[in-house]
Amino acid sequence: MERIPILKMGGSLLVSIQVDMHDRLAMTLQDDLTARIVKDRARGVLIDISALEVVDSFIGRMLANIAAMSRVLDAQTVVVGMRPAVAITLVELGLSLQGVRTALNVEKGMQMIAADGEPEDDSSADRES
Amino acid sequence: MARTEQNDIAAVLARHEDEILPEWVRVQKAAGRSHLISEEDLRSQTRDFLSLFRTAAQTGRIDDITGREWDDTRRMLEDLSRARARQGFTPSQTAMFVFSLKEPLFARVRAEFGSDAERLAGITAGVNSVLDKLGLFTTEVYQKGREELIARQQQEMMELSTPVVELWDGVLALPLIGTLDSARTQVVMESLLQRIVDTGAGIAIIDITGVPTVDTLVAQHLLKTVAAARLMGADCIISGIRPQIAQTIVHLGVELQDVLTKATLADAFAIALKRLGLSVQKAHAAKSSTATEKA
Numbered sequence: 001m002e003r004i005p006i007l008k009m010g011g012s013l014l015v016s017i018q019v020d021m022h023d024r025l026a027m028t029l030q031d032d033l034t035a036r037i038v039k040d041r042a043r044g045v046l047i048d049i050s051a052l053e054v055v056d057s058f059i060g061r062m063l064a065n066i067a068a069m070s071r072v073l074d075a076q077t078v079v080v081g082m083r084p085a086v087a088i089t090l091v092e093l094g095l096s097l098q099g100v101r102t103a104l105n106v107e108k109g110m111q112m113i114a115a116d117g118e119p120e121d122d123s124s125a126d127r128e129s
Numbered sequence: 130m131a132r133t134e135q136n137d138i139a140a141v142l143a144r145h146e147d148e149i150l151p152e153w154v155r156v157q158k159a160a161g162r163s164h165l166i167s168e169e170d171l172r173s174q175t176r177d178f179l180s181l182f183r184t185a186a187q188t189g190r191i192d193d194i195t196g197r198e199w200d201d202t203r204r205m206l207e208d209l210s211r212a213r214a215r216q217g218f219t220p221s222q223t224a225m226f227v228f229s230l231k232e233p234l235f236a237r238v239r240a241e242f243g244s245d246a247e248r249l250a251g252i253t254a255g256v257n258s259v260l261d262k263l264g265l266f267t268t269e270v271y272q273k274g275r276e277e278l279i280a281r282q283q284q285e286m287m288e289l290s291t292p293v294v295e296l297w298d299g300v301l302a303l304p305l306i307g308t309l310d311s312a313r314t315q316v317v318m319e320s321l322l323q324r325i326v327d328t329g330a331g332i333a334i335i336d337i338t339g340v341p342t343v344d345t346l347v348a349q350h351l352l353k354t355v356a357a358a359r360l361m362g363a364d365c366i367i368s369g370i371r372p373q374i375a376q377t378i379v380h381l382g383v384e385l386q387d388v389l390t391k392a393t394l395a396d397a398f399a400i401a402l403k404r405l406g407l408s409v410q411k412a413h414a415a416k417s418s419t420a421t422e423k424a
Contacts, residue, residue, distance in 0.1 A: 080362065084322030087360040088315075096356040103362035104329055 004029050006036050012044035012113050013037065013075075014106065017059075018051040026062045033066060037073045044113030045070045048106055050081030060095040067100045076116055077101065078109040134251045135191045137242070141252075142183040145237045150179060152233035160225055165216050174209055174226075181205055182230075182263075191255055194262045206263060210270040214278075220271045227264040231256065291317045293324040300401045301330045301363075302394065306339030314350035318357055325363045332404060333358050334397045338369030348383040355388050364404075366390070368397035 002025060007014040013036055015029070033045065047063060049055065067077035080103045082090075090097065103109035142149070154175050158168075181202045189198025206227070213223045234256060242249045291313070296302045303321050307313070321333060335354065340347065355365040368391040370378075378385060391397040402409065 079360075082360050082362070084319060084326060084357075084361065087322055087357040088318055090360055091318075091353045091357045097360060102360050104325065104331065105362075108329075108331065108362060 002028075003032070006032055008036075008040055008042070009046075009110070011042060011117070012046055012110060013040065013042045014046045014048065016048040016051070021059050021062065026058075030062075030066060030069065034069055034073065037070060037075050042075050043117055044110075045075050045077045046106055046109045046113070047077065047079050048081050049079060049086070050083065050105075052086065053083065055082070055086045055090060057093065057095060060090060060093075060097060063097060063100055076113050078103050078112055080104065080106050080109040134248070134255050135186065137248070137252050138191060138238075138255055139183060139186040141234070141237050141241060142179070142186060146179060146183065149230075149233045149237060150176060152236075153179070153230055156229045156232050157226065160222070160229060165218060166213075177205055178202070178209075178226075179230075186259075191259050194259060194266065202263070203266065206267050207270045210267045211274045214271050214274045220268050223271050224264040224268045227260055227267055231260055287313055287316050291320055293320050295324075295328060295330070296334070296398055297402065297405070297407075299328075299330050299332060299405055300398070301325065301328065301333045302336060302398075303333060304336045304339060304369075304394075308342070309340060309347045309350050311350070314354065318354050321354065322357060322361055325358060325361050330363060332364050332366065332401045334366045334368055334394060334401060336369040336394045336397070337367060337374070338371070338394070340369075340374075343374045343377055343383075345381050345383060348378065348381070348385070352385070352388065364389070366397040366400060368392070368394045 002019070004015060004017060004019070004025065007016075013033065015033065019025070036042065037045065045066070047066065049059075049063075052059070063077075063079055067079075070077045078101045079097065082102065101112065103112050150172075154168075154172055157171060157175070185199045185202045189196045193199075194203065209226065210223055213226075235253065238249065238252050238256070242252060290306050292304070294302050294304070301321070301324055303317065305317065309317070321335075324330070325333060335351065337343065337351070343351075351367060355367070358365045366389045367385070370390055370392060389400070391400065399409075
């Protein structure tokens, strides 16, 4: 059966979506991912969608679901590598993926997760100034 | 129209082409604006048109200039009309190129058929109608050329007015100038997102100092741009909010809660540097501190 591979990188899990998503694949991914988060005690989940040229409401909802599930399991979800055209389409559709964090590429996503692991003291100061 | 009249017109054109030509050139020169075009060009255009017109009148139907026989004539007029629009002729001056043929042509027709009033009237009506149509055709093409020019300039203006500049490694600025409508928002968004991908910038500052008014629609467009940048993984700061605009935004009830806003671009840049963990200090202060370290 078709599966989306989940790679472990340090304390994070990396999922690269490169094929068209459909219901069963999304369900399998959610099953696998939640299982792996628990098994590997992952702190972060990176979802790379740089290969996707079309992101519709279905994938948008799936991303939001995965983020919510990971949060329950105390792992941060970062969606990385969204293409400009995809971002514009999502905004025009009114899907701004609230509650999902985003980063430009995998590297920045890793940094983001690493930074969250450290005790936060200066980031809150930034917002206030 | 009767076939005989058409034959008559074609015959007159063929017989007197050499006489009509210089006379027509003279009439056109008398109409003014002759400095915009050289005499050789005018002469060759006149000659070309006359010969094409004669051929078309011989073969095609004179009361229908959309026919295949008129293709060459129409093409020639299209080129001429476009060229004249570029050279600075007005639409009426461009149309006069065709209309001014009437005077010399009628003179010939009158000389030849002056005795036969009925025939003369028929030919005159025929010539009038075909030349009017061709004249209007040049105006139409002229107008179309102008419209294309305006559309192209609009497009260029849109691209020119949305530059994305790199202020620092990882900090982009988008100084917006002019009114934001849907079409411009689209261009702004596309160029900003593309630059974010190209440079890998994590922070984008949208400066709206040059935006004259901010209404709910403009605010919505700004929020869309911010949301799209966020999806790409870049934070946006909106700067350059003038006091009146701040008041308008509040009066309109626009929610800018999720977006960081700053009064000036300088403030926004300071925040951006701080986020990157950079700081700016005076050069001599830095020098004295290194000097004390050495000592």
